Amino acid sequence: MTRISVRVDGASYDDDVEPRTLLVHYLREQLGKVGTVVGCDTSNCGACTVHVDGEAVKSCTVFAVQADGAEVTTIEGVGQGGELHPVQKAFHEMHGLQCGYCTPGMIMASIDLLGENPDPSDDEVREGIEGNLCRCTGYQNIVRAVRHAAADMRGNGSGPSANGHVAPAEVDTAAAPHVVGQA
């Protein structure tokens, strides 16, 4: 066992952990922070993304001992005083999820991206969340949600700057002509 001291979502913890304990398992099983999920367990899907000292990481690919002395933020710690974080709110409003399993990781990766680039284009959002897989949405509404959140966080409630065509929770119609043609 190795002794670690970490701050997680603003609270301090001193715990004994086995060195082989992965950060995601420490968060879920020892601290009960089950908002962070295990997806693929192969470092690919990003569902387990949390922030360590402000940087997004895949918590299935970090040992808890490596977070000793660090400040960890999970999806459970991004909201303030009962208010959702703007990115959480945007995923809700823009329908940026279906089954919701990838959502905690998507949101944590998106917050990291927006910290670096407060006004990303669609392409920059897609690249920014390339480490996170979603098997339901086809990403369209996730991209909208991130851009909507970006606008909100820049203090501009009216939506993304570059192309104003994004309406809340609008159904993606890109495939519609094709579908209509088949009907």
Next chain:
Amino acid sequence: MIPAPFEYARPTTVDEVLQALAEGGEDVKVLAGGQSLIPVMRLRLAAPETVVDLGRVAELRGVREEDDAIVVGAMTTHSDVLADPLIRQYAPLVAEATATVADRQVRHRGTFGGALVHADPAGDLPAVALALDADFVIAGPEGRRTIGASEFFVDYLTTAVQEGELLVEVRLPKLAGSWGMHYAKFNRVAQAWSIVAVAAAVRREDGRIAEARIGLTNMGPTPLRARQVEEALAGAEATPEAVAAAAAHAAEGTEPSSDLNAQADYRQHLATVLTRRAVSTAAGL
């Protein structure tokens, strides 16, 4: 999956690392960013007795300038590399290739040194280091030694770093001014790993290509230099036709693998196409 149990050491200096490696028993592994080692340990393809975590060895992290080289500490993360002004100025090829590695989460933890020592044939940085003629500083029980990139990459996932040794830093020659560079990579969208990629550094002089250095990613068990292309380019006119003619030699002598992503002959085709693109862009064509 959960890795097998191991003893954990967290030294703070290179000397302490070497001592921990010497005392760690039969199977000791150093842990850099863990972005390759932890997945392999989770699959229990590796089950080291002792893991020596380099995360607190401050002297291994950072980029500095030393005469005609820039020196990149082994523990400098991919994100640090991307943000570094010296790299941007003198080794933009490294920044360009690093930007294509994995995703932001992996780049926050994965390290320059870890990616080179891991030496995955599909990894992007080995071919870049080879193309730039990087030098590798390795520390061991008998002191430090420096070896060139051509000797560093030995075989599939195997480098010149021996048991009990540590990669400390990598020296990249400053290339600026008349040098142009480009990394051309072909990969599936859902997987950042290169199917094939080409790293090119080209020096132009009076409308000609004076010198070209070309590294190939995933065209064999180790990164390769495309020597025939380099020879064909030396002194050639800087025209699309001359570059295309030279690039046609890119796959000569290579024996790439066949896998789910690509057959060997397709990889050889990609190597010629990507070499043409990499050199053209590097030469400003």
